Structures are given as structure tokens and as C-alpha cells.
Amino acid sequence: MKRINLLLGGPMTQWPTVLQQQPQSIPGDWLGVDRGALRLLNLGRLPVLAVGDFDSLTPEELKLVQTQVADIHYAQPEKDDTDSELGLRLAFEKLQADEVVIYGATGARIDHFLVNLLMLLEPRFRAYAPKVKLVDKQNTIRFFLAGEHVIHREKDKKYLAFINLTPIDAFDIFDAKYRLTHKKLTYDRAYASNEFVGNTVHFALSNGVMCVIQSTD
DSSP states (O other): OOEEEEEOSSOGGGSOHHHHHOGGGSOSEEEEETHHHHHHHHHTOOOSEEEEOOTTSOHHHHHHHHHHOSOEEEOOSSOSSOHHHHHHHHHHHTSOOSEEEEESOSSSOHHHHHHHHHGGGSHHHHTTGGGEEEEOSSEEEEEEOSEEEEEEOOTTOOEEEEEESSOEEEEEEOSBSSOEEEEEEOSOEEEEEEEBSSSEEEEEESSSOEEEEEEOO
């Protein structure tokens, strides 16, 4: 299974501890998105690809990226796609990822976070949604399409949230602390602060897209 890690430009304070302290231990290749490319170089991780308009870099920083990264995709500052969307597309279409883990997607500007969260609803990306997760210091965000699913508890996480990003005709939570049976979700809603009873939770949705978040305080 080919894992591609995307590093975006979100605040380093929101990175998970493993990325801050042991970046070499994270498996897979790296794709740097805009300032994320420079940060990867500073971490000692050479991205296989960098993408962005690089408007957040000084000329000296951009030159450093250009001299070390072999494959760079330049974007115009005025464009339809965000740098995040460009990175996600290249991860799947050019790098043929089986799994994409996105870091640096949260914190700072809320509009940037919402772009990173909601881009999985776009028709061109929706089929990839189950293969993508966003990870930060306190949260792991995953996406699920129609079907029955099981999610495994991460050892450092306490809470579980379900947020439907589309209407869903029937939603079931079978074995979490708080359960639902064939709940019809006609508008977007967050079922927050649920918890694992054991090490797994089983759930099902008849259609649509469900966002599932494991988090800790």
C-alpha cells in the first residue's frame, strides 16, 4: 500500500507530536504544499514533489526548495484550485497513492481548514474520501461513504464524533457509548462527544458522506 503524506502550511503548534519530534518514523513519501515543502526540508524529509504558488516563501526560501526538490508544480496565485486541492489531486493522480495523510491542515484561518475538510465532497475527490485522513495534535479526521464500517480506537484518543457532510437516509451507530438506529439526517449535524466502549465502534450509513473524528482534550 502506497502512503503519501501531505504537509500543508498550517501552524506547527498544531502538528502531532510524532511529526514534531520523530518525523523520520512516519512511513511513506512526502508531498510539500507551498510552505510545507520548506518545512519538510527543515525536518530532514525530502519531498518527492512540491506544489503551490509559493507566495508564502521569500525568494531565498523558494530558491532552497528549487535546488533540493526535483519535481515542482507551480500554480498561479489567482487560480480556481487551492494549493491543498492541487496537492490532493497530484497525490492520487501522479503519485498513485493508496492512502493520503494530511498534516498542517488545521489551525490559523478557519476558511483554510474548511477548504481542507470540505474538498472531499467535490465530485472529483469523493471516491478518494475513504483513503484520506487529516491528522493534527488532538484529532484524526476520516471520511466514510455508504456501507457498514468499523473504526479502531487510537490509543491516545478519548472522544468520537460523527458529522454528516451530506443528508443521509439511515445512519446507525451500533456499539459506541451513545447509539443511533436508522436515524434520518436531513441536514448537516455533529454528533459530538461520543466514546468507545471497547476498542472498536461499528456504524453504517445508507448513502452520503460521514466525517468521523477521534479526538482528545
